Amino acid sequence: MWASAVLVLIGLADAIYLTVTHFTTTVHLACSGSGTINCEKVTTSPESFLLGRPVALWGLLYFVVVLVMCLPPAWASQSREMRIGRVALAVIGVVFVLWLIYAELFRIDAICLWCTAVHAVTLALASATRAADLRSAIARAAEEIAVDVLAVSALGGDGVLREIAVAGADLDTTEYPLSEFPATRSVLQDATPVEAHLSD
Numbered sequence: 001m002w003a004s005a006v007l008v009l010i011g012l013a014d015a016i017y018l019t020v021t022h023f024t025t026t027v028h029l030a031c032s033g034s035g036t037i038n039c040e041k042v043t044t045s046p047e048s049f050l051l052g053r054p055v056a057l058w059g060l061l062y063f064v065v066v067l068v069m070c071l072p073p074a075w076a077s078q079s080r081e082m083r084i085g086r087v088a089l090a091v092i093g094v095v096f097v098l099w100l101i102y103a104e105l106f107r108i109d110a111i112c113l114w115c116t117a118v119h120a121v122t123l124a125l126a127s128a129t130r131a132a133d134l135r136s137a138i139a140r141a142a143e144e145i146a147v148d149v150l151a152v153s154a155l156g157g158d159g160v161l162r163e164i165a166v167a168g169a170d171l172d173t174t175e176y177p178l179s180e181f182p183a184t185r186s187v188l189q190d191a192t193p194v195e196a197h198l199s200d
Contacts, residue, residue: 003128004070004125005067005070005071007121007124007128008066008070010117011063011066011121011125012060012063012064012067014121015056015062016060017029017114018059018118019054019056019059021043031112031113031114036109036110037110037111038110038111038112039112039113039114041108041110042108042110042112043056043115045103045107045110047100047104047107055100059118062089062092062093065089066086069082069085069089070129086129087129090125090126090129090130091126094122094123094126096122097118097119097122097123100115100119101119
């Protein structure tokens with residue numbers, strides 16, 4: 001979560017800088033203006049506009065939205081829509097960055113270092129966001145398992161596990177024998193045979 005927040009703030013600061021330099025004449029990009037590294041050539045090219053607005057502005061709006069979705073309350077939310085939204089934003093960011101890299105290399109024939117920084121942050125943010133979502137999902141699953149274990153224990157855990165072991169006697173366990181699992185080995189050793197269980 002914190003890694004995502006730091007990356008968002010870096011990307012946001014970079015996007016603000018690019019947006020300000022685009023709309024003002026008093027602030028200029030601290031970047032080479034000639035050769036392969038040419039920020040001005042990139043930021044004034046036709047590819048630097050989307051729907052009539054500078055890409056830098058779209059990047060600024062993107063990081064603002066991502067920042068909201070990476071705040072602690074958003075991470076704590078159990079909302080499925082929130083998780084899908086974060087993944088969708090990450091995918092959109094990665095696709096757009098790949099397009100911009102292609103445009104710089106093969107259409108504009110120049111590279112903007114400040115844009116490259118945004119690209120790197122966006123890719124890292126997508127990775128960090130996905131990893132954080134995965135950790136959250138694992139934590140929720142572990143919590144649910146713990147609750148289930150407590151519920152089984154409250155209802156008489158040994159009896160329930162014995163029923164599971166007996167029921168599993170009819171399964172084909174040639175490839176994955178239940179006895180290989182520590183959690184069921186002791187239960188299987190003490191389990192009542194199927195015939196005795198049925199006679200009861």
